[in-house]
Amino acid sequence: MAVRRRSSRSSRPSRPERFAPDFDPDFGDRALTEARHDIVIGRWQGVRDLLAATGDDWARRTHRVRLLSHAAAGSSTVETWRGAEPGNPDAAVLRAATEVVRVFDAAIAAGRGAAVDRGRIDAAVNACRGAAEAAPADPMPWVSLLSVARLYEGGVPRRELRHWFDELRRRDPYNTEGHIQVLRYWSARWHGTHGSMYDFARDAAGVAPPGSPLPVLVQVARVEEYRYIADGALGRGPVRGFDQHWKHELAVTELRRTHARWIGGRDPALPVAPEEVGDLNFLAHAACYAGQVDIARELLGMLGRRAAWVPWAYTGDPEEQFTRFREGLGVECPQARD
Secondary structure: OOOOOOOHHHHOOOOOOOOOOEOOOOOOOHHHHHHHHHHHOOOOHHHHHHHHHHOOOHHHHHHHHHHHHHHHOOOOHHHHHHHHOOOOHHHHHHHHHHHHHHHHHHHHHHOOOOOOOHHHHHHHHHHHHHHHHHOOOOOHHHHHHHHHHHHOOOOOOHHHHHHHHHHHHHHOOOOHHHHHHHHHHOOOOOOOOHHHHHHHHHHHHHOOOOOOOHHHHHHHHHHHHHHHHHHHOOOOOOOOOHHHOOOOHHHHHHHHHHHHHHHOOOOOOOOOOHHHHHHHHHHHHHHHHHOOHHHHHHHHHHHOOEOOHHHHHHHOOHHHHHHHHHHHHOOOOOOOOO
């Protein structure tokens, strides 16, 4: 009887799966992905249900409203919802955030340095104020106000900015997105300096409780400084001494401090939530470029495949960098999510 030969294909060892980062902007928040798809096709009911289910989980709500507003900016879905349910505070909050995105889109289309129609900015501010009245406990209208503030030529009066920031902190003292918007307001790119930006970041990080991601503001500030100087040097060669931007003693000390206060104070048994992924990418990016091997390996392991376009896009090709650092550090390839 002829002996059946085993297929050479079946005996060949399988190749290990090649790592590929996932740049899903929702960071695995599937309910959010479905709601954003609903907006694109003109359905608002799923958005309403999602925000109602989110409740007062402010970190997740801020993450969701921010991304929903970007999806809604190019359609009339949020206005349709507002017309159908004029008394729904979530509709007011999302519409205000959407108006802010639209004004920023107009500013980008006009080009850097071009004046934005003040009437459009005022209209967005009024929408935010209306949302704050409709949803008095919600921090998101104040995040939206702090975002649009930097579009005013010359900024807004310090007293007004302080009032908006105080209102945010009354509702959510450690709201990371709101703090990032103020940090950008005080950056050299907008209405401040590198010094004022770092002062704000360090002050906010210093009062954050253990386990809060707020200390990552210092790493966000370092990325903002890098972006500003790199943009200014475009076409004029490398910036002198810039190779040490991530590696000098203060940068490394602050990186390790952020890691200790945030990651060291965080419950290691908890999975990384979608609203943490963007901030975690900032910290992982800083650790990789600072050459802090143990911290970088830990953070990239926590992220798995979940990569954020920013800040990696400011220092090169995001996919290439994320993959290169993972492979160089020997981070195991995670299993693909269902």
